[in-house]
Amino acid sequence: MPTLQEARAQVITNYQQRTPKSAALYAQALRAMPGGDTRSSTFFAPYPTYIERGGGAQLTDVDGNVLLDFLGNYTSLIHGNAFPPVVEAARRQVELGSAWGAPNADQVRLATIICERVPSVELVRFTNSGTEATMQAIRAARAFTGRDVIVKIQGGYHGTHEAVSSGAGVPRGALDATIQVPFNDEAALSQVIAERGDQIAAVILEPMMGSFGMIPAQREYLHFVRKATQAANILMILDEVMTFRLDTGGTQAIYGVHPDLTSFAKIIGGGFPVGAFGGRTDIMALYDPRNVRVSHSGTFNGNPVTMAAGRVAMEHLTPDRIAHANALGDSLRRGLSEVLDEQRLHGQVTGIGSLVGIHLTAQPVTNHLGANSARPELKDALHLALINRGILQSHGTMLCTSTVMSESDITHAIEAFQDALVELKPALEIECPDLMR
Numbered sequence: 001m002p003t004l005q006e007a008r009a010q011v012i013t014n015y016q017q018r019t020p021k022s023a024a025l026y027a028q029a030l031r032a033m034p035g036g037d038t039r040s041s042t043f044f045a046p047y048p049t050y051i052e053r054g055g056g057a058q059l060t061d062v063d064g065n066v067l068l069d070f071l072g073n074y075t076s077l078i079h080g081n082a083f084p085p086v087v088e089a090a091r092r093q094v095e096l097g098s099a100w101g102a103p104n105a106d107q108v109r110l111a112t113i114i115c116e117r118v119p120s121v122e123l124v125r126f127t128n129s130g131t132e133a134t135m136q137a138i139r140a141a142r143a144f145t146g147r148d149v150i151v152k153i154q155g156g157y158h159g160t161h162e163a164v165s166s167g168a169g170v171p172r173g174a175l176d177a178t179i180q181v182p183f184n185d186e187a188a189l190s191q192v193i194a195e196r197g198d199q200i201a202a203v204i205l206e207p208m209m210g211s212f213g214m215i216p217a218q219r220e221y222l223h224f225v226r227k228a229t230q231a232a233n234i235l236m237i238l239d240e241v242m243t244f245r246l247d248t249g250g251t252q253a254i255y256g257v258h259p260d261l262t263s264f265a266k267i268i269g270g271g272f273p274v275g276a277f278g279g280r281t282d283i284m285a286l287y288d289p290r291n292v293r294v295s296h297s298g299t300f301n302g303n304p305v306t307m308a309a310g311r312v313a314m315e316h317l318t319p320d321r322i323a324h325a326n327a328l329g330d331s332l333r334r335g336l337s338e339v340l341d342e343q344r345l346h347g348q349v350t351g352i353g354s355l356v357g358i359h360l361t362a363q364p365v366t367n368h369l370g371a372n373s374a375r376p377e378l379k380d381a382l383h384l385a386l387i388n389r390g391i392l393q394s395h396g397t398m399l400c401t402s403t404v405m406s407e408s409d410i411t412h413a414i415e416a417f418q419d420a421l422v423e424l425k426p427a428l429e430i431e432c433p434d435l436m437r
């Protein structure tokens with residue numbers, strides 16, 4: 001019987017055999033980038049898969065392996081890869097000029113689409129990333145309230161700027177200005193507001209926490225956050241960077257909550273770099289160029305190619321297409337859960353609609369404590385075992401569906417999961433008896 005480490009070593013050997021050209025590129029990359037990569041999230045051991053091209057639901061790596069794309073560039077490719085209407089819009093725009101130091105018509109159209117779809121967003125501004133979107137939403141909240149402190153969820157990810165990060169390089173002043181509370185925990189937030197409410201500018205959270213594995217907010221919790229912040233004149237920033245794909249009105253429409261500010265990114269750029277933040281007119285007025293109180297420039301904000309691609313992607317994101325991607329996500333969740341049942345393994349498959357998280361744990365997963373990350377070796381082995389079977393997903397074993405997928409893609413992913421668990425199960429029996437039913 002192999003140990004988990006031995007089982008993982010076998011998975012890695014299989015991976016190395018199918019990806020020699022990725023290995024060679026990684027060896028070169030090590031000479032030019034620290035650890036050979038430029039995004040913390042895309043790296044995994046022994047080296048990441050280098051992609052050559054994509055089309056629809058499929059990617060082809062540099063070794064010619066075909067992968068089903070359940071990563072979608074971290075949930076941003078709602079219409080899959082190289083979606084023809086987006087390709088056409090981007091190509092047309094590149095021919096007309098890829099960047100101008102001036103606004104453009106698609107920027108107006110995309111802003112209008114967002115404001116029309118999301119009632120809490122009366123006015124919106126564009127950025128180049130979700131990181132910048134949450135950074136500006138926090139800046140706006142601080143400027144509007146005259147307070148400095150931000151409350152975020154423990155383990156929540158809102159990008160890499162200082163107000164929402166911890167660890168090396170983040171100055172003490174920034175750490176002191178951010179309070180972290182556990183997710184889905186009303187008492188913890190109540191206590192923080194009772195103790196420091198008059199210093200708090202905003203509470204920022206996702207309606208479903210992507211960073212620790214697609215764990216939805218409990219409905220009462222999200223409504224509690226809204227009421228508690230309102231009562232203390234604290235702004236509520238809902239980070240819909242990942243979750244805007246779940247409904248035309250975002251996940252705030254599903255929950256029926258009305259935040260003061262919302263951050264967006266990912267799908268709204270049609271596959272190009274993008275971000276946006278928006279909300280109440282009186283808050284967003286801080287950015288009015290006729291009377292600037294918060295300055296916010298950016299050489300590529302509202303970039304014409306991004307705006308053209310994003311507008312077309314959003315126009316094609318009709319309620320029917322969202323329902324299709326969400327139904328495929330439901331079907332995937334159901335199938336993966338059935339595999340866990342058949343294999344007599346404890347685990348939970350979380351998420352809403354097109355966003356799916358796999359957690360091999362007997363703990364209930366309602367916050368970061370229950371999530372998969374407790375067992376990195378198992379997570380790594382499962383992630384790579386799925387890639388070996390042609391399923392690309394995030395390193396934390398999160399998957400997303402897209403509007404261009406079909407039931408056969410879902411069946412393929414479910415079969416791959418079954419097969420991967422069969423490969424790993426002998427090791428799990430030895431080292432993870434708590435996972436056995």
Ligand SMILES: Cc1ncc(COP(=O)(O)O)c(C=O)c1O
Binds near residue numbers: 158242
């Ligand atoms: C909820 C959430 N907020 C913010 C970000 C940061 O967005 P970006 O990677 O575009 O900077 C992400 C990225 O994954 C995210 O998931």
